Amino acid sequence: MNTNLKKGDNVQVITGDDKGKKGKILKLFPLTEKETFKIIIEGVNFVKRHTRPNKQAQQGGIIQREAPLAVSKVMLVCPRCNRPTKIGMKMLKDGKKSRMCKKCSEVF
Template identity: 45%
Template sequence: MHVKTNDMVMITAGKDRGKTGKVQKIFADKGRLIVENVNMIKRHTRPRPGQSEGGIVEKEAPLDASNVMLVCPSCSKPVRTGKRVLDDGSKVRFCKKCNEIVDK
């Protein structure tokens, strides 16, 4: 997966195109992720004794990972990323526009 939890991403396709948000959760086996305050849906829930009231709950639905791009922290643009191996053997992501390392 080209993005990780807590990355800032921009939506590139669908009804929310152009919106940005932070990645909350990743479902790597399905190739989907949840972005904060993007792709909101409404769910009708039943009241449960001792747990919650019933009503209409708004929550985020998963997006496909191919429909988001990472927003580079240094150049503040949606970018493609590459991977590098540093001298100490660790793998990091880098921005293909400004050539800066994304992972700190």
């Protein structure tokens, strides 16, 4: 599971209707025992919602919003080699762990 993803990461969808689309992570939902880890990606997985006229919006209509996507459907796009990649973890000299691209070994 790509639980090492962070807000602002660029990801590519690897399966489903939006396969091949790239976008930036806008929001991450916390991992719980019952729920799958989900993320909202800018410009990906739009759903149409019908709204009724109300005080806030005088006219009803259809609005489009990004819907949460299971994290298992995306891969991180490496900022250096620009390819979808698995995330590795690398121990730094100061003992901290950092994420690493498994394709080009870039640490980010």
